[in-house]
Amino acid sequence: MSFLGLADKTVLVAGLSNKKSIAWFVHKALLAESARPVHVVKTRELAEDARKLVGDCPVLVCDVSKQAEIDALAAELGRRGLDLDGFVHSLAYANYAEGLRPFHETRREDFLEAVDVSCFSLMAMARALAPRLRPRASIVTLSISHTHLATESYGYMAPVKAALDAAVVFLAKSLAQQGEVRVNSVKAGPLKTSSSAGIPGYLDNYLFAEMATLRHRALETAEVANAVLFLLSERSSGINAQGLVVDAGLGVNFFDRAIVENATRPRP
Numbered sequence: 001m002s003f004l005g006l007a008d009k010t011v012l013v014a015g016l017s018n019k020k021s022i023a024w025f026v027h028k029a030l031l032a033e034s035a036r037p038v039h040v041v042k043t044r045e046l047a048e049d050a051r052k053l054v055g056d057c058p059v060l061v062c063d064v065s066k067q068a069e070i071d072a073l074a075a076e077l078g079r080r081g082l083d084l085d086g087f088v089h090s091l092a093y094a095n096y097a098e099g100l101r102p103f104h105e106t107r108r109e110d111f112l113e114a115v116d117v118s119c120f121s122l123m124a125m126a127r128a129l130a131p132r133l134r135p136r137a138s139i140v141t142l143s144i145s146h147t148h149l150a151t152e153s154y155g156y157m158a159p160v161k162a163a164l165d166a167a168v169v170f171l172a173k174s175l176a177q178q179g180e181v182r183v184n185s186v187k188a189g190p191l192k193t194s195s196s197a198g199i200p201g202y203l204d205n206y207l208f209a210e211m212a213t214l215r216h217r218a219l220e221t222a223e224v225a226n227a228v229l230f231l232l233s234e235r236s237s238g239i240n241a242q243g244l245v246v247d248a249g250l251g252v253n254f255f256d257r258a259i260v261e262n263a264t265r266p267r268p
Contacts, residue, residue: 004233007034010082011232014040014064014125015090015142016050020193022142023090025225027054033229038082040073058082064091064121065113074128084132086232089125089141093117094157100200106156114157119164126171126183135179140231141168142224143185145247153201165243172241182240186227189219189247212256214249223248 001007011030016023016039023039030037039059041050050059058080062073077084095110122141133139144154147162165185172183190202190209210218227246230236245251253259 009085011086013088139183143187145189185243187243188224
């Protein structure tokens, strides 16, 4: 018997896009534990691609910026008789089409769209899915390791993720009235994913983060997925309304000797 005890558990996973996404690694880890993933993607086209990856696992379509589609998703789960032991929210969006602007020049429509998809969608989905959650279900969302660092290349998404972190706490309090449903986040350090590749200047920050981890090796997406599975499992039953930082020690190592020497040594 697995230590995590996730065998035969049904887990909704929102955010699968390709084999580099966190949701893909969560999918593989769930299968390794004999759990039953149910995937949610934005469009029918993405659903076709996802089905090629996940085989017989259900793939449902839901644009989380549209409440009617969220409600339809909940209704479809009901029609299929699917109650959820877990829900993984791995969704984020920011419009970087015109490159990065100074933070004070952030456009209202871009910021609000990012909040809607990256933060409010968790709240909207939790509300719609609440009747389908088993009494000890676990909800896990994906945040970033440090929202209080002014990482220029991440732009206005850090404040959006800070809102997501706060939403985790309030959702946990609200859903505590429904059995022992828990809500937590995994606050991941920089990862090599397709979505991060679209962030201007991200590669330099990723390489710096690799140097700054305590092990001087980049965080792996599978390590983040493993933390998600722990929070989905009963082994984390005492953890609620929390953000679990998974960054390989990045947050404590900015004054690493090699980094300091590289920044201060005279340049030729």
